[in-house]
Amino acid sequence: MSSVDMTLAEARAHDRKRWLWPMGFGIIIIVAAIALTGWATGITWLIFSGPIVVYAVVPLLDYFIGKDSSNPPERVMEILEHDPFYRYSTYIYVAVQMGLFIGACAIVGTQDLTIAQWLGFVTTIGMLSGISINTAHELGHKRTWLEGWLAKIALAPVAYGHFYVEHNRGHHARVATPEDPASARMGESFWAFLPRTVSGSLRSAWEIEKRTLARKGHSTWSVHNEVLQAWGMTAILWGVLMAVFGIALLPFLIIQAVLGASLLEAVNYAEHYGLLRKKDADGRYERCKPEHSWNNDHIVTNIMLFHLQRHSDHHAHPTRRYQSLRHFDEAPELPTGYAGMIVLAYFPPLWYRVMDKRVLAHYNGDLRQASLQPAARARLLAAYPPPVSAAD
Incomplete structure (x- = not known):
């Protein structure tokens, strides 16, 4: 075995979850198989496998299986980054x-379903569409x-193509600041955050792309607009599906998209809740650090x-590709997984x-440093008075 092969083998050995990564798509296959079994056998509650797995099974498995906070050593990071095994999983x-999405549309569009069966399929596909945004x-962060095109394709079923632009060029620049529509504030409920982040992200994505195209000398209303490209893929996909399986499929498409997008935004809500980047003396926000994201x-x-x-x-x-992402001891920790x-x-x-006391502890009792x-x-x-200092 050559030294290169030995190094590759060493790198793979340091990823304890290597052979689990294909379960990323394995999980959605299992969920879909359960739903199809429920439809075929008349056991209707099985068709709700999506919400059952997301809201119950995965949180329970997280609790019983636990954590892995290990990091690959730096010497193997570059090798892991270029191992094609991980790319192929995505x-x-x-x-x-x-x-799975097209198959579900075929069933919903052509079969005589009961109301309960229809609701089962729309909620399950909504969950899978939401997970697929991740x-x-x-993919959307890669060069x-x-x-890049696979990212837009994955966003097409859920009609959330503007996320491709807003997340990469908006959220990452403004994360953990009041200007970011995808960073939740302490004291802001998810139900207040949801309309704010959806509308704010839409506006932001359009403005970002408008400015980018203007700098390049292109019209906003052109084939170069990546927001329009992504939305166009949804229009084509949905249009073809309705042409093949019937216009009655439209409510299914809309509701699964709303459910999928809201699942994404619930994750966004958790990722930066109450966290705030400070401003430097020049009025600019400090660089994003580990303490500006909740981890698990x-x-x-x-x-x-x-x-x-x-x-x-x-x-x-x-x-950085997912297999190389590291755990930071200094990053604030959520009490359980995102599910x-x-x-x-x-x-x-x-x-x-659950969370407000964690924000309070993260800022050593001084909520003036948090995003409220x-x-x-x-x-x-008033409920959590800041600690009294000598200067006070």
């Missing part, structure tokens, strides 16, 4: 996602034309979301009870 995911996120190392959700929960390293190195945090986010009193919902600022500072 490529296959997109193909599997599209196949694969688009992983190859193939991965529960294994099951990390496999399902391609290490998205190692969010601090992702913001420090956006083009469990999504469930909490839907119930604001529970969310505040303006309408809740006075109430929060």
Whole structure:
């Protein structure tokens, strides 16, 4: 065995989750198989496999299986980055996602379903569409034309193509600041955050692309507009599906897209809740650091979301591939994986009870350093008075 082969083998040995990564697309195949079994056998509750897995099974598995906070040594990072095994897992995911999506549309559009069966399919596909946005996120940060287009394809079913522009060139520049529509503020419920982030991200993506095209001498309304490219892919996909399977498919397409987008935004809500970058003396925000993202190392959700929960390293190195993302001891930790945090986010009193004390501890009791919902600022500072210093 050559020294190069030995180094590659060593690098692979340091990734404890190497053979679990294909479960990223394996999980959605299992979910779809359960739903199809429920439809074929008349066991209707099985068709709701999507929400059952996302909201119950994965949080429970996170709890019982636990965490993996290990990092590959620096000497093997570059080798892991260029190992094609990891790229192929994301490529296959997109193909599997599209196949399952089209198959579900064929069933919904051509079969005589009960209301319960229809609801089962729309919620399950909505969950899978939402999870698939994360694969688009992983691919969209890479610099190859193939991965860029695969990211847009993965976003097409859920009609959230503007995410490709806003996340890469908006959110990453403004993360953990009041100007970022995708960074939640302490005291802001998920239900208040959702319309703010959806509308704000849409406006931001359009303005970013408009400015970019103007600098390049292109019209906003041109084939060069990446927002229009992504939305056009949704229009073509949905149009073809309705032409083949019937216009009655439209409510299914819309509702699964809304569910998928809201699942993504629930994750966004958890990722930076209450965290704030300080301004330097020149009025510019400090560089994004590990302490500006909530992290988590529960294994099951990390496999399902391609290490998205190692969010601090992702913001420090956006083009770094998921297998190389590192755990930081100094980064604030969520009490459970994103799947469990999504469930909490839907119930604001529970969310505040779990998360507000963590924000408080992160800032050593001084919420003046945190990102606070303006309408809740006075109430929060009264409930958690800042510590008295000698200067005070």
